Amino acid sequence: MAANLYRKGVAPSGAQHSLAVLDVSPEPYTELRNQLEADGNSGQKGADPFEIAKSIEDLVTTSDFIVTMLPEPHHVAGVYDKIVAALEKLPSNTQERIFVDCSTIDVETSLAVAKKLTGLSNGAKATFVDAPVSGGTVGAANGTLTFMTGLPRLGALDAAGSSSSPASAVPLASPAAVAEIESTLAHMGARVVPCGAPGLGLAAKLANNYILALNNVATAEGFRLADSLGLDSQLFADIVNTSTGRSWSTQINNPVPGVVPTAPASRDYVNGFGLALMRKDLGLALAAAKQVAQPLLIGDATYAAYQRIEQEGGENYRGKDMSIIYQYLKK
Structure with missing residues (x-):
């Protein structure tokens, strides 16, 4: 996001807005530096094109x-x-x-x-x-x-x-x-x-991520079921993505390694949306539903599933993309 802000954040005069960044760890600075250098953006004598x-x-x-x-x-x-x-x-x-x-x-x-x-x-x-x-x-x-x-x-x-x-x-x-x-x-x-x-931007996000959290589990289960029944995963993905089961989880963030080359599953589930973050967002959505007395039929059960998967996955799942649930279901 910071790289795109730098690339496109051009003032009306044509001068580049200055960009300052702050993080608790140094890794994002390195990632941003590498992205901007790949664009040909670098300061004098190799200095960063942004401030820390x-x-x-x-x-x-x-x-x-x-x-x-x-x-x-x-x-x-x-x-x-x-x-x-x-x-x-x-x-x-x-x-x-x-x-x-x-x-x-x-x-x-x-x-x-x-x-x-x-x-x-x-x-x-x-x-x-x-x-x-x-x-x-x-x-x-x-x-x-x-x-x-x-x-x-x-x-x-x-x-x-x-x-x-x-x-x-x-x-x-x-x-x-x-x-x-x-x-x-x-x-x-x-x-x-x-x-x-x-507050309504967050209301939209929590409701959206409630749907995503459930879709993520259902997608992992559906693809694992298809595999267990003998279906080729790539073929099944092609079917689902032109059928009623299609979602962001099936089309963009597919949980089966190799089916979508750009998905976290195809790079050992790294650099995606963390399992713990998805569980956190689902918890926030459940809390919001309780505040307005909105019943949810499967939210609590899905939250319990995320908790169990996190606990049983332990360090092996720490920081991994939420689609790693597919691997959990191999047990």
Whole structure:
């Protein structure tokens, strides 16, 4: 995502926007460096074409548009506590900061962060938008992600852009902020979908990932059943993908090694959407359903299956793509 932001984030003057990055481990810096060098982008004397921020405070001080993406709700809450502390040290007349959080977390945590950013003690201005993504690592690399955003839909803002979401009481982003957010996200994805109000981008993502979590298990079971009955997996994939069983899990993220060369299954299930992350997202969807008293027929059983597979897979499954469930079913 950062590589695509750098490649396409060209200012109207033709000058490249500066890009600063910050991560808790060095591996993403190396990956980003390799991608940009492969494009022919490198600084003077081999210097990186991007900056590595020294800290969250450094990032907040020097950047006016910040995209965050973190694994779980407590990570988001912790990082944004530091962001709020850094913002409150800036002069009140500092240029408005825009924060776009692409994490998949619960709606309540996201709204709590948004409220903190709209009530800074020094009067500094900040806009926060939830914008979880769908499309997986392939979509991130190819710039084809879908962003589901807590932005107002066309026509929802009043002339001053001061309307609020009735459910959250968090102010909607201004028209200027909406335009900047959507144009920037378009550098990293193929579709930016405003869902209407703060928190609704996450609502869309959790409901989507509920479906994905179930499809992932069903796909692994279906392909394992076909194999056990003597069907060739490639032939079965061709049948399914032109039939009623077709889904992202069968067509793009197929769990059988070799069936889809670009799928994680064809590279030992690495560099995909982790099994633990899928279990986490399913848990968030189940919690959201309970909050609105929405019954789910097979959600709890599917969550228990993810837990069991994680536990029994242990270190062998740690960090592996969720489609490794297919291998688990070989037992």
